[in-house]
């Protein structure tokens with residue numbers, strides 16, 4: 001079996017799909033090579049991510065990793081969400097095939113992009129806090 005049960009579960013039954021209309025931060029990231037796009041919406045209250053939703057126009061692994069990423073950051077502080085690595089998302093899904101690791105980078109960067117937007121809206125320069133948002137290149 002190429003994909004773990006958890007990946008299949010989050011692909012067939014993704015958590016937190018949709019938009020948050022009054023989101024405090026919205027991020028979008030794409031991968032130019034495969035053409036996949038991920039949009040991430042965050043609701044943030046007192047430094048805590050109270051809600052996270054996503055829309056992914058992309059492959060199954062992109063759907064599964066964005067679903068897992070939203071689950072991992074919900075209820076967490078911004079600091080914790082900033083520490084979320086694509087590796088942590090992959091581990092939480094019990095692994096991904098090597099050719100699909102870049103899809104998890106899309107999820108990681110979508111979270112960072114939404115947090116970056118959050119800081120921008122607060123009038124705070126996001127760059128020193130969030131760092132550069134990088135499009136996955138593989």
Ligand code: FES
Pocket residue numbers: 031034035036058059060061062100102103106
């Ligand atoms: Fe593009 Fe998975 S193939 S994100």
